[in-house]
Structure formats: C-alpha cells, structure tokens
Amino acid sequence: MDMFRVAHATATDWRLAANACLAQIGNVPPEANLGFLYVTDLLATDLPNILTFFKEQTDIIHWVGSVGVGVCATSQEYNDEPALSVMIADFPPDSFRVFPAIKADIDEFAEHRVWCEKFDAHFGVVHGDPRNPKTPTFIAELAEAINDGYLVGGLSSSRGPNFQIAGGLTEGGLSGVVFSSKVPVATAHTQGCSPLGQKHQVTECQNNIAIRIDDRPALDVFNEEVGEVLARDLSRAAGYIFAGFPIKGSDTGDYVVRNLMGVDTENKLLAVGGYLNPGDTIMFCRRDINTAYEDLLRMLRDIKSRLVGRPKGGVYYSCLGRGVHMFGEDSAELRAIRQELGDIPLVGFFANGEISHNRLYGFTGVLTLFS
Structure with missing residues (x-):
C-alpha cells in the first residue's frame, strides 16, 4: 500500500474535467485496485458516464464515492461548481470489500459479514442516502456487524440525484467499502459548534x-x-x-x-x-467560527501525534455548513489540513451529515489517514 494518487478539476463539460484528472494521475500502475470518486451535484446526471470513463481508462474495477454540493482534494475546495475529485490507490490483496447499498435491512449485508469475519475487518468508508430514514440506524447496525467496528463517511448532498458509488452506481441506502486489519488507519473528527x-x-x-x-x-x-x-x-x-x-x-x-x-x-x-x-x-x-477553527487545528495535531511515519493518503468529509460557509473563501479548511499534515493525497466532499464511528453527526469534519 505505497501508492496513492490524487487529481481534481473543474469544467462545465465532464469530459474536460475527467481528462484533466486523468492527466494529473499519469500512468496508472497495474497494482492500483481501488478508486475514490466524488463529483459535485452539477455533474450528478453525468456520473454514469464519468464512472464508466474512469473504469475504462484506469482498468480499476472497484470504486466508491458520492455526490456533493461541494467536493475537496488536497488543499482545494470546489463549492457549487462542476468539479471532480479522484484518488486511486493500491491496497494489499484481499484487504477490502466493496458492498452495495443497504436499503431495507442490515441482513442485506450478510454475505459481506462472512468476509469481514474471515479477514478481520473493523473499519469502513461509507456513503449514505439522506432520503432513507433508516440510514442512521444502518450506520449503527453496520458498525456492530463488523465486530463493533469504526465507520467514516458522509451522506450525499445534492440538488439532483443522490448517487453513491459502490462498484457501480447505487442509491437509497448505505454503501461503501470495508477494510481488513491489513490496512492501518488513523481517524478523528472536529466539531463546528x-x-x-x-x-x-x-x-x-x-x-x-x-x-x-x-x-x-x-x-x-x-x-x-x-x-x-x-x-x-x-x-x-x-x-x-x-x-x-x-x-x-x-x-x-x-x-x-x-x-x-x-x-x-x-x-x-x-x-x-x-x-x-x-x-x-x-x-x-x-x-462559532473561531472555536471551530481552533478545534480543527486541535484535531489535526492530535491525529498527527498518533501517526507512525508520513500518511500515504486520506479522505475527508466535512459538513455543508463548514467549508466556504464557515471558514470563508480560498479553501481555508483544506489548507489548514495541508498546513498541519503536509501535501498528502486527500479527497472527500461536503456532506449532508457526517459519519464517525457508529453515528451520524452534523457540522463536523471527519478525517481518516491511511498509513
């Protein structure tokens, strides 16, 4: 798990943004096996084509992600404009499993639970549909299902389709990827109030x-x-x-x-x-803007103190009420992360509710680093 590459771009035509991201990524190593893809809701209707494009151009089968009013990448936020944020990575063989949306009952996760027990999975990156009233319950039940594990992620935020990505496109529930104990992570969250x-x-x-x-x-x-x-x-x-x-x-x-x-x-x-x-x-x-920024720095310094070596990549999920609406223009929230942790590959989006551990939060930022 040594390779994480990130790319991001804005353009009214999704093809221009996608090709710009592909150029930033460069040659895709054959060992790359998982991609993270976040698109702003202004490109949500194009997401089927965008996902197909990246699968074909990278030969990566497994993708996870979501739609957001805003998306982010290393030190850069895109709010209310057509944009893509992409990260590809190579993880150890049999170290992750993508699962489609749990829509009605946690039993829909049953076949994946067997894999989790076999490979000692206790951590997951998940995306939820805010229209399903059972989503908060699924978060708690899924965390319990992976041996009282830890989840991070967010609910889609969109003025159009509320797509999530879990292999292919999905919606209506809770989807994402679970990781085995072969994948070391550090995670923390910061309050906005x-x-x-x-x-x-x-x-x-x-x-x-x-x-x-x-x-x-x-x-x-x-x-x-x-x-x-x-x-x-x-x-x-x-x-x-x-x-x-x-x-x-x-x-x-x-x-x-x-x-x-x-x-x-x-x-x-x-x-x-x-x-x-x-x-x-x-x-x-x-x-409270000042208190929120102080807590953001506290969180970043805390997670940095727990790291062993430089993180290889990460994901960040922040509330719609944060970002430009709380910290102002010029990507201040994402720049604070780079200031404290360095120029690491990072992607994420601005969510309609943030997921940390086994519950749904609001007005928070949730950071996870892969090491």
Whole structure:
C-alpha cells in the first residue's frame, strides 16, 4: 500500500474535467485496485458516464464515492461548481470489500459479514442516502456487524440525484467499502459548534418536540440559554443556534448536533431535528467560527501525534455548513489540513451529515489517514 494518487478539476463539460484528472494521475500502475470518486451535484446526471470513463481508462474495477454540493482534494475546495475529485490507490490483496447499498435491512449485508469475519475487518468508508430514514440506524447496525467496528463517511448532498458509488452506481441506502486489519488507519473528527450554558434533561417530549426541559417549559429554558437578544427575535437563531446531545460514555465531551426546527411560543414548545426521549441530556450550541477553527487545528495535531511515519493518503468529509460557509473563501479548511499534515493525497466532499464511528453527526469534519 505505497501508492496513492490524487487529481481534481473543474469544467462545465465532464469530459474536460475527467481528462484533466486523468492527466494529473499519469500512468496508472497495474497494482492500483481501488478508486475514490466524488463529483459535485452539477455533474450528478453525468456520473454514469464519468464512472464508466474512469473504469475504462484506469482498468480499476472497484470504486466508491458520492455526490456533493461541494467536493475537496488536497488543499482545494470546489463549492457549487462542476468539479471532480479522484484518488486511486493500491491496497494489499484481499484487504477490502466493496458492498452495495443497504436499503431495507442490515441482513442485506450478510454475505459481506462472512468476509469481514474471515479477514478481520473493523473499519469502513461509507456513503449514505439522506432520503432513507433508516440510514442512521444502518450506520449503527453496520458498525456492530463488523465486530463493533469504526465507520467514516458522509451522506450525499445534492440538488439532483443522490448517487453513491459502490462498484457501480447505487442509491437509497448505505454503501461503501470495508477494510481488513491489513490496512492501518488513523481517524478523528472536529466539531463546528461550541456549547452554550449547561446541560439539561428532557423531562417531557413527543417525537421531536421538547415539551418540558428540567421540568420547566422547554422554550423558557432555551430562551434563558441563548440570551435576551436572540430570545426576542427567534428568527435570528436559525442557522446559528443548535441543539446538542452529549454522547453517553464519551470521555472527550463528544456530542452530536441537530438543527432547531421551530418553536411554539404560545405553548412554549421547541422542535429539534431528531427524535427525543424522556431523560435525554440536551444542551444548546452556537455556530462559532473561531472555536471551530481552533478545534480543527486541535484535531489535526492530535491525529498527527498518533501517526507512525508520513500518511500515504486520506479522505475527508466535512459538513455543508463548514467549508466556504464557515471558514470563508480560498479553501481555508483544506489548507489548514495541508498546513498541519503536509501535501498528502486527500479527497472527500461536503456532506449532508457526517459519519464517525457508529453515528451520524452534523457540522463536523471527519478525517481518516491511511498509513
């Protein structure tokens, strides 16, 4: 596993972008056996032709990837423009297995589970369809199915087709590639929000609506935490304030972030982007650019400290709300990765939800390095 090559390009005609990527890759070694391919949604309808092109031109059969409103490569982000991001690699024989979308039941993964047990697979790169309400459940079940393994990836983000790539084109569920223990990896994620105030307990709820928090009207607790200015004009909180749910057993203060979906000022109710249960711990978070950048650097320095030697390549999955929308123009998020880790081959996309370990996150960046 010594060869990783990355390429990226933008062009309104997919053929021009694909040929530019092929030129950057150069001669494809015969041992190259897995490709990662990410395209922006402005080229989503061309993805069948794009995938066929790379299979024919590289002789690589196995490909994984997804569609995103934005894609990224080493130090470069492409947002809301027609672009491709490609990486090819050679992995040891029998060290990975590509699987198509799990759409209805985890039993659809049964034949691949046998391979995972035989080759000691505990890690996977996966892509999900945000339209399938079972996708978060599949993430947890798949991680358990590969011996309590670790997953990274993201949900497709698209204003058109929500294609994923897993050998061929697929959609409607969770797909990707699992790796055996022959493939060493290091992975970490960074948060894009910072907590406000203290932790609270949901004491009464219905589906995704918090009725009472700390045995008080939910909206009263929320208003106290976000402050008088935002409480007077709740529309200003949209896209800035979120609900956070600490992960039980985490020794790093980890939490998942969900959108605030609405309020009922008359009945003092608060709706969030996820189902609630009585007894859930909830806190409120704000979208904080400075804190997010500091946490990005913390994550990068942490993963660097765990590496043995220079990484050969990597994949990065960031939230649609990050990138240009949080850190500004000039590919600041991807340039920070290069600044801390060097000019390593790296590809990924801006997702509609990020996957790390066994759950779905929001407003995070998930980095995995192959060593």
